[in-house]
Amino acid sequence: MSQFDSIRPFYDVEANAAIRKIVDDPMLEAMMSFTFPNDTKEHWKDLMVHTHSLRDFQVNFIYPGVQKVIEKSSDGLSTGGFEQLQPNTAYLFISNHRDIILDTSLLNSCLYENSLILTTSAIGDNLIQKPFLHTLSRLNRNFAIKRGLQGRALLESSQLASAYIKKSLLTENRSVWTAQREGRTKDGNDATHRGVLKMLTLSEEGANPFGYFEKIKVVPISISYEYDPTDVLKMPEWLAKSRDEKYIKSENEDFMNLLRGIMGTKKRIHLQVNGLLDKEIQEISKMEISQPDKLSKLAETIDQKIWAGYKLWPSNYIAHDLLYGDNEYVEFYSEEEKSSFEKRMHEKVNMKNDFLVKSFLAMYANPVNNQKAALQTSSPSSLS
Structure with a gap:
């Protein structure tokens, strides 16, 4: 046994046996139906059971899945x-x-x-x-x-x-x-x-x-x-912290x-x-x-x-201006983008809870402040 057996990935020689263990799992079938919507279950399963390395598994199945996620859930x-x-x-x-x-x-x-x-x-x-x-x-x-x-x-x-x-x-x-x-x-x-x-x-x-x-x-x-x-999904934890309570998942x-x-x-x-x-x-x-x-x-x-x-995206600049009540970064977003962000916030956040509103905005605004601080501090001087 290797000292790393309790934490390591599979070795290539173990890949095929591992794949065969999960090839009929409903969760894998759901993933592959999403990744290859025009393929038959029999075809991708046949390809999978003839896969014998981690790289081939990543390139032929994980990579197309990630590309599909990018296509379906992002711009x-x-x-x-x-x-x-x-x-x-x-x-x-x-x-x-x-x-x-x-x-x-x-x-x-x-x-x-x-x-x-x-x-x-x-x-x-x-x-x-x-x-x-x-x-x-x-x-x-x-x-x-x-x-x-x-x-x-x-x-x-x-x-x-x-x-x-x-x-x-x-x-x-x-x-x-x-x-x-x-x-x-x-x-x-x-x-x-x-x-x-x-x-x-x-x-x-x-x-x-x-x-x-x-x-x-x-x-x-x-x-x-x-x-x-x-x-x-982060809001329950924010609320717990605001009340000095231990957050339990x-x-x-x-x-x-x-x-x-x-x-x-x-x-x-x-x-x-x-x-x-x-x-x-x-x-x-x-x-x-x-x-x-x-x-x-x-x-x-x-x-x-x-x-x-x-x-930094328009969402970051919009949140910063809303959080601080100014128009410092108004040139970096359009009214349409601002309206869309505010609509999203109103749908997700209890607008009567000032703490939640500020926490939501700060989550998007903090990268603006951090980048401003980083650009004001060059690496050589930060190490002096």
Whole structure:
């Protein structure tokens, strides 16, 4: 047995047996009916049971599914910065996190279209409790991050994830995707948690754990949805926080967020590659500061890159002007776009609850403030 068996994706030699386990599952049949509406069930099943690698499964079934989601639930995907990436090169992609499945699926689709190495991607094990979803995630080259642990169990789990990521990047030449924080951003404030960066260094031996980042290629990714398909689903958690109450998820909440994220209205989507952090990491590494402070500096740098690369949509500018009661960004949207956004808000939000209204607007407006701050602070000065 491998030390990573409890978290790793399937190996290619295991792919076909795994596919045969789920090929008759009603959820898979629903997915394939959506992906290949003009194909017969017999045809795609025959293709699937003759699939023997994760890449073939991703390219022939997951990729067309993602393209169909883009077609049905958005007004298109735009990209930038992929020309900065090199073929046959493994990268650690650190991304803001808005959607459970699509963030990494869209990135992998773009990597495939640009003939670049696909990622192995982190996913919380709370999202793959159902046997079908667990099998599907492993076929889609996801590795599990165990949630809800404390103390020694949390440390051991973090060490295992760190070792798996290091092996993927430096031994297998496999790119890795991870979110900048645990869980999706709920308020539009995309911030890198130092704990995520610390986890990445746990497998590095010696007195300079930060040196790990000099051995790998770190690439911040910004993903921007014009409309967040799960915005309304975040409101119960906002309300709980406003009352200083502990928020407890409902039984199927994660699954409902997953489905709404995939099929909910997004309008336009943009995915931006924000370049390698080689120079910035070297500069931080030379600083005579503590290891925790170096991680904090790196987190700040990643934030600056993600904020600067975020594609601001009319929805962001409209929300900002409505939240602050001015017309600072009126040139960036039309009256028709404003009317459409307000209609959406009135349909989704209890307009009598001032806290919910402000929270909804802030979720869309915060990226405007963050990008303004990022563009006022160049990388060299932010590291001084």
